[in-house]
Amino acid sequence: MNNQNLTHYLYGLADNALILGQRLSELCGHGPTLETDIALTNIALDLLGQTRSYYQYIANLSHENLSEDDVAFLRKEHEYRNVLLVEQPNADFAYVITRQYFFDVFHFLMLEKLQNSKDLNLKAIAQKSIKEVSYHKRFSGDWLKRLGDGTELSQEKVQNAVNDLWVFTNELFETSKADQTVLKELQIESPETFKSDYYKIISSTLEEAKLNVPEVTYFQEGGKQGIHSEHMGYILADMQYMQRTYPDMKW
Amino acid sequence: MKKNWPLWEVFVRSKNGLEHRHFGSLHAPDAEIALNNARDVYTRRKEGVSIWVVESKYIKASNPDDNSELFDPADDKAYRHPTFYDLPDDVEHM
Numbered sequence: 001m002n003n004q005n006l007t008h009y010l011y012g013l014a015d016n017a018l019i020l021g022q023r024l025s026e027l028c029g030h031g032p033t034l035e036t037d038i039a040l041t042n043i044a045l046d047l048l049g050q051t052r053s054y055y056q057y058i059a060n061l062s063h064e065n066l067s068e069d070d071v072a073f074l075r076k077e078h079e080y081r082n083v084l085l086v087e088q089p090n091a092d093f094a095y096v097i098t099r100q101y102f103f104d105v106f107h108f109l110m111l112e113k114l115q116n117s118k119d120l121n122l123k124a125i126a127q128k129s130i131k132e133v134s135y136h137k138r139f140s141g142d143w144l145k146r147l148g149d150g151t152e153l154s155q156e157k158v159q160n161a162v163n164d165l166w167v168f169t170n171e172l173f174e175t176s177k178a179d180q181t182v183l184k185e186l187q188i189e190s191p192e193t194f195k196s197d198y199y200k201i202i203s204s205t206l207e208e209a210k211l212n213v214p215e216v217t218y219f220q221e222g223g224k225q226g227i228h229s230e231h232m233g234y235i236l237a238d239m240q241y242m243q244r245t246y247p248d249m250k251w
Numbered sequence: 252m253k254k255n256w257p258l259w260e261v262f263v264r265s266k267n268g269l270e271h272r273h274f275g276s277l278h279a280p281d282a283e284i285a286l287n288n289a290r291d292v293y294t295r296r297k298e299g300v301s302i303w304v305v306e307s308k309y310i311k312a313s314n315p316d317d318n319s320e321l322f323d324p325a326d327d328k329a330y331r332h333p334t335f336y337d338l339p340d341d342v343e344h345m
Contacts, residue, residue: 033256035277035288042291139287146280 002181003061008081009182010061012224013110014054015082018072019232020103021047022239023090032093039139040096046132053125073243077236078226085168087223087231091161094147094154098161101140105201106172106191107133113189122186141205148209155210162206163214169202170219258307259285261292263299269344271303279304 024044031037055068085103090096111133114126147158173191175183183190203213222228242249256278262271274293279285285304294302313321325331 033278035279035292039288039291042295135290139291142283142287146284 005178005182007058007061008176008178010054010058011079011081012176012179014051014058015080016086016103016107017047017054018051019080019082019235020086020099021045021051022235023086023088024096024100026238027090027096036093043100043136043139046129046136050125050129050132053128057121057125069243073240077228077232080226080228080232080236081224082228083168083171083174084220084223084229085165085171087229087235088165088168089231092157094157094161095165097140097143097147098158098165100136101144101205102165102169102202103172104133104137104140106169106198108137109194109198110191113194117186117188119186122188144205144211145209148206148211158209159211162211166214166216167218167220169198171221171223172198174221174224176224256280259289259304260307260310261285261289262303262305263289263293264301265299267300271301274298276307282306 021044024040024047027037028041028044029037031040051072052068055071058071059066059068085099088095088099108130111126111130114122115130117123117126144158147154149155173195175190175192180190182188206213223232257280258276259279259282260276261274263274264271274289277285277288277292279288282304285306286302289302289304293299
């Protein structure tokens with residue numbers, strides 16, 4: 001297995017969890033109620049824990065004595081491979097929940113496939129993570145249905161979020177040449193194989209939530225190639241500040 | 252419209268074989284969300300194997316004014332406690 005390809009693929013998995021975890025952690029102490037604040041922070045912690053497993057694996061693969069902190073905090077914006085969806089701002093609770101549900105369903109289906117990978121490290125990470133993600137999906141799905149089938153105002157807000165975030169869903173399934181090589185070698189089913197399942201699940205939840213499925217055929221992409229939205233720089237500035245200001249600092 | 256979500260009481264069974272115990276209370280708009288919230292607030296660190304939630308308004312509580320008639324008559328009847336038996340070591344959770 002070519003380490004460079006594998007590292008590239010692992011960044012695709014890890015950076016999604018890192019950036020979404022970072023976004024959610026911005027809400028710590030600012031959630032709409034005490035209970036949802038704790039729930040969102042729990043999800044952020046789960047995601048950051050998963051990120052660590054991937055980064056430790058990447059650090060082990062490297063020949064330059066990298067640490068997981070180097071990998072997380074000292075890359076430049078274009079070196080992050082997360083999708084655009086996860087860097088979208090916490091505009092309001094409806095956005096947070098919709099972004100989460102769109103990601104959770106993909107994340108769950110992806111980990112299902114990853115559990116059968118030939119790579120034992122990835123297999124172990126997937127088996128551990130899928131239990132957490134299964135709950136994330138339940139949490140965000142339950143809320144999506146309640147906001148959609150709630151009051152007139154909550155329905156309007158969540159429909160706006162669905163419409164705005166829908167254009168970022170297709171990128172979840174994008175794979176680079178290097179990704180495809182890794183998927184083939186490790187016998188992991190390509191995301192393309194569960195794309196129709198993904199949209200079926202999302203559409204049926206939206207219907208249950210009395211929300212319209214957007215009829216959009218134009219999708220945004222670029223994150224996986226390192227071309228991020230205007231939000232990404234701010235996220236990294238916040239996240240990397242400590243390591244940049246006090247290099248090699250430890251907690 | 253009511254502004255606040257209703258209050259729920261949370262009961263958690265910490266191990267199979269033990270009874271559910273009152274863990275605390277929280278707010279939630281309905282029973283499903285109350286269960287999710289209970290999981291997030293009370294059982295994220297392996298504290299339990301089962302959760303019950305019940306809306307607090309369904310709990311009928313005794314009135315402190317009635318304490319003398321409800322509880323005082325038992326004051327001098329220590330023999331009502333099964334404390335005069337030797338328990339075998341194998342009996343747990345007593």
